[in-house]
Amino acid sequence: MTSLPETPLLDSVATPEELRQLERKDLRQLADELRAEMIDAVGSTGGHLGSGLGVVELTVAVHYVFDTPTDRLIWDVGHQAYPHKILTGRRDRIRTLRQGGGLSGFTKRSESEYDPFGAAHSSTSISAGLGFAIANKLAGEPGKAIAVIGDGAMSAGMAYEAMNNAEAAGNRLVVILNDNDMSIAPPVGGLSGYLARLVSSAEFLGLRELARRFARKLPEPLHRAAKKTDEYARGMAMGGTLFEELGFYYVGPIDGHDLDQLVPVLENVRDAAEGPCLVHVVTQKGKGYAPAENSADKYHGVQKFDVVTGEQTKSAGGPPSYTSVFAKALIEEAARDNRVCAITAAMPSGTGLDKFESLYPERSFDVGIAEQHAVTFAAGLAAQGMRPFCAIYSTFLQRAYDQVVHDVAIQNLPVRFAIDRAGLVGADGATHAGSFDVTYLATLPNFVVMAAADEAELVHMVHTAALYDEGPIAFRYPRGNGVGVPLPEVPEALPIGKGRVVRHGSKVALLSLGTRLAEALKAADQLDAKGLSTTVADLRFAKPLDSELIRKLMATHEVVVTIEEGAIGGLGAHVLTLASDEGLTDAGLKIRTMRLPDVFQDHEAPDKQYDEARLNAPHIVETVLSALRHNSSGVEEARA
Numbered sequence: 001m002t003s004l005p006e007t008p009l010l011d012s013v014a015t016p017e018e019l020r021q022l023e024r025k026d027l028r029q030l031a032d033e034l035r036a037e038m039i040d041a042v043g044s045t046g047g048h049l050g051s052g053l054g055v056v057e058l059t060v061a062v063h064y065v066f067d068t069p070t071d072r073l074i075w076d077v078g079h080q081a082y083p084h085k086i087l088t089g090r091r092d093r094i095r096t097l098r099q100g101g102g103l104s105g106f107t108k109r110s111e112s113e114y115d116p117f118g119a120a121h122s123s124t125s126i127s128a129g130l131g132f133a134i135a136n137k138l139a140g141e142p143g144k145a146i147a148v149i150g151d152g153a154m155s156a157g158m159a160y161e162a163m164n165n166a167e168a169a170g171n172r173l174v175v176i177l178n179d180n181d182m183s184i185a186p187p188v189g190g191l192s193g194y195l196a197r198l199v200s201s202a203e204f205l206g207l208r209e210l211a212r213r214f215a216r217k218l219p220e221p222l223h224r225a226a227k228k229t230d231e232y233a234r235g236m237a238m239g240g241t242l243f244e245e246l247g248f249y250y251v252g253p254i255d256g257h258d259l260d261q262l263v264p265v266l267e268n269v270r271d272a273a274e275g276p277c278l279v280h281v282v283t284q285k286g287k288g289y290a291p292a293e294n295s296a297d298k299y300h301g302v303q304k305f306d307v308v309t310g311e312q313t314k315s316a317g318g319p320p321s322y323t324s325v326f327a328k329a330l331i332e333e334a335a336r337d338n339r340v341c342a343i344t345a346a347m348p349s350g351t352g353l354d355k356f357e358s359l360y361p362e363r364s365f366d367v368g369i370a371e372q373h374a375v376t377f378a379a380g381l382a383a384q385g386m387r388p389f390c391a392i393y394s395t396f397l398q399r400a401y402d403q404v405v406h407d408v409a410i411q412n413l414p415v416r417f418a419i420d421r422a423g424l425v426g427a428d429g430a431t432h433a434g435s436f437d438v439t440y441l442a443t444l445p446n447f448v449v450m451a452a453a454d455e456a457e458l459v460h461m462v463h464t465a466a467l468y469d470e471g472p473i474a475f476r477y478p479r480g481n482g483v484g485v486p487l488p489e490v491p492e493a494l495p496i497g498k499g500r501v502v503r504h505g506s507k508v509a510l511l512s513l514g515t516r517l518a519e520a521l522k523a524a525d526q527l528d529a530k531g532l533s534t535t536v537a538d539l540r541f542a543k544p545l546d547s548e549l550i551r552k553l554m555a556t557h558e559v560v561v562t563i564e565e566g567a568i569g570g571l572g573a574h575v576l577t578l579a580s581d582e583g584l585t586d587a588g589l590k591i592r593t594m595r596l597p598d599v600f601q602d603h604e605a606p607d608k609q610y611d612e613a614r615l616n617a618p619h620i621v622e623t624v625l626s627a628l629r630h631n632s633s634g635v636e637e638a639r640a
Contacts, residue, residue, distance in 0.1 A: 004040060007033035007036065009030050009033055010030060010091075013030065014091070016068045016069075019060070019063050019087060020064055022064070024064075027060055030060055032288075034060065035053060035288045038053065038082050038086060039053070040307055041086075042097070043305050044304060045097045046302055047079075047301070047427070048080070048302075049301075050292050051079050051080035053286050053287050053289055054283040055283060056288065057257045058148070058178065060087070061263050063087055065267050066266070066270060067143075068114060072132045072143060072144070072146065073114070074107075074132075074148070076123065076153045077122045077153060078105070078106030078107040079105060079120075081106070081107050082094070085103060089114070090111070098427035099427070100602075100603070100604035100605065104429060104602075105427060105429070118431070120431030122152065122156060123159045126147045126162035130145070130165065133172035137170070137172055143172070144171075144172050145169070145172060145174070146174045147174070147175045147176065148176045149177060150180060151177065151180060152346060156368070157370065157373070163246040163247070163248060164247070166247060166248065167247035167276065169275065169276050171277070172275065173275060173277075174269055174270075175276065175278045176279045177252070177281065178256065179281065179282045179283070180282070248277060250280065252282075257283060257284065291310025318481050319483060320455065320482060322455060322458060322480065323351065323352045323477075324355075326352055327351075327355045329462035330356055330391075331355065332491075333463065334356065334360050339385065339386050341360075342356045342357075342363065343365045343377060343381075343390045343391065344365070345367055347392070347393065347396075351392070351418070351420050352391070371396055371397065371399040372400045372403050374400065375404055375407060378408075379408050383411070383413055387414070389418050391420065394421050394422050394434025394476065395431065395433060397417070398440070404440075409445065412470075412471040413472060414468060414470065414472060416468075416472075416473055417441075418465075418477075419437050419475065420477065421478065421479045422451065422476035422478050423479075423515070424565065424613065425606070426604065426605060426606040427603050427604075429601070429602055429604075433600075433601065435596050436567050437566070438566040438570035438571060441474050442542045444472075446471040446472060447472050447473070447543055448468065448472070448541070448544070449474050449476075449543040451475065451513045451540070453512065453514060453518075454485040454515065457540070458477050460488065461494065462491070463492065476514065477515075478515050483515070483518055497546055498549070499540045500540065501535060501537050502517070502521070502537065502538055503535060505532075505534040505557075507532050507534065508535065508558065508560075508628075509536075509556075509560045509561070510563060511537050511550065511571075512536065512537065512562075513540075513564040513566075514565050514566075517536070519615065519620060520617075523624070526618075527624060532630075542564075542571045543574065545574055547578055550579075558589070558590060558628065559589075559590045559592070560575075561592045561593075561623055562592070563594045564595050566595060568596075572593025573593070575591070576591060590627040590628070592627050594614070594623060596613050
């Protein structure tokens with residue numbers, strides 16, 4: 001067991017206010033101790049490591065220069081905010097990260113006054129920061145907004161939409177572009193750092209304003225020429241012309257690990273009358289921890305690991321993950337059909353499409369954090385005869401809902417949606433849970449919506465989607481490993497809108513959608529033991545419903561219970577609508593729906609999350625007994 005790192009300076013700094021009492025010469029030591037503390041903490045909890053390591057110095061510098069929390073610091077995405085949490089009064093809880101009842105892996109408003117805006121999806125920080133800045137301006141209150149956004153998040157159009165409207169914020173808005181992966185900056189060094197300090201200094205800005213006043217008195221053509229000369233002179237030396245065109249004063253690039261550069265530049269920006277400002281900071285993901293620096297993914301997300309060696313705790317093995325089953329199945333479809341292509345939005349490894357890309361690079365497209373574009377791009381491919389698979393996490397597909405409706409569903413284009421991370425997702429919590437996709441897709445005309453009960457079913461659904469050209473089709477599957485069902489040697493094309501009965505009974509019917517099927521079968525065993533003969537059906541399709549099967553089960557059973565890993569408005573709502581429309585409840589049939597609760601569930605181990613949601617076998621049994629008014633032993637209770 002390794003001992004905790006020695007952090008004497010960090011031990012004396014519990015809040016940013018105390019940090020600001022330090023001498024500037026002490027900041028290097030503080031950053032080194034902060035990095036050591038973060039590595040040790042994440043080693044014991046797992047989580048996002050590389051991004052936070054890359055912003056240690058930046059975190060120290062921002063809190064040292066700006067008056068947080070009066071100045072609002074907004075971390076885009078949020079998984080780079082672990083050092084920020086340590087410095088803002090949460091160090092004593094940092095080893096509870098992503099655990100039940102512990103700190104969130106992202107920024108969270110209810111957690112600290114230093115988290116003014118919750119963020120786990122990307123590219124929102126500039127819009128939110130602009131809101132804070134304008135609100136303070138309108139109220140005449142002090143306080144700037146500082147948005148720290150990564151280069152990957154800058155691939156989303158929303159960031160530029162916000163920047164295009166940011167001029168009204170004036171010098172109250174500061175955007176820090178954390179360039180840590182895309183290498184969009186020229187090499188940084190002493191000269192670029194000197195230039196950054198120069199052009200952000202009060203002296204330079206004063207001379208620039210003097211030149212502007214002079215230029216305004218020139219005839220219009222000369223005025224325009226003078227303005228362009230200023231922009232292009234700085235653009236040639238430093239880059240940033242695009243940001244200038246969007247109304248930002250551009251400073252950089254500067255070395256994001258050199259506190260002697262960072263602090264004076266941020267102080268100049270803080271005090272500048274110009275605004276809004278964009279500070280271009282170049283960092284190294286995984287900085288300061290050799291195993292992360294040498295890893296291909298820079299230890300973006302890690303299991304618990306040995307701090308000395310960097311070796312991560314290996315999973316116990318078992319069945320393959322649903323994501324890998326999907327990737328293998330899609331590769332096989334691509335081998336059979338050269339029209340099959342794959343699209344992801346900055347998640348090639350998370351969706352398994354990195355494996356597809358290695359074999360079919362010309363048919364694989366990572367469009368960056370741009371889900372809206374991904375969906376409409378897929379629609380264009382489909383309209384031209386390709387068979388596109390758009391592989392996006394359920395929670396991220398929400399970002400493209402208008403494109404799903406307008407560009408795909410209304411035009412009835414055969415885009416295939418592979419929806420990963422369906423259902424609850426454990427440590428990533430509410431922001432990443434796949435709770436709503438059945439609800440928001442099954443409400444759309446023309447859509448086919450499937451949910452895989454196990455890994456074999458997922459293979460069949462990939463094949464079914466590949467062959468389906470009549471309109472949009474989606475299939476959902478969860479995070480984590482399968483249940484151990486053998487994969488089929490030859491995939492089947494499932495009949496659209498047809499479920500299957502996996503267990504026959506006569507009194508109770510459990511209608512399952514997705515991977516709660518295993519819990520439904522356990523519940524059936526317990527109900528049978530109580531003398532309640534139970535049918536279990538895997539509906540496979542939320543839309544179109546297998547209305548023939550549902551009618552038959554409703555006509556022959558006393559209780560029908562729907563079970564799904566989704567929010568209200570999904571399968572249960574559609575079954576109730578069918579029953580209502582066709583008068584199937586008139587004979588006294590009891591229908592119950594089981595679904596995720598109408599709350600945003602906090603992070604916790606997945607099994608505990610499903611217990612909290614009351615979607616495990618004991619809860620299914622309890623629901624059936626309650627509907628039949630039986631007690632826990634199965635004996636019918638006396639009626640009042």
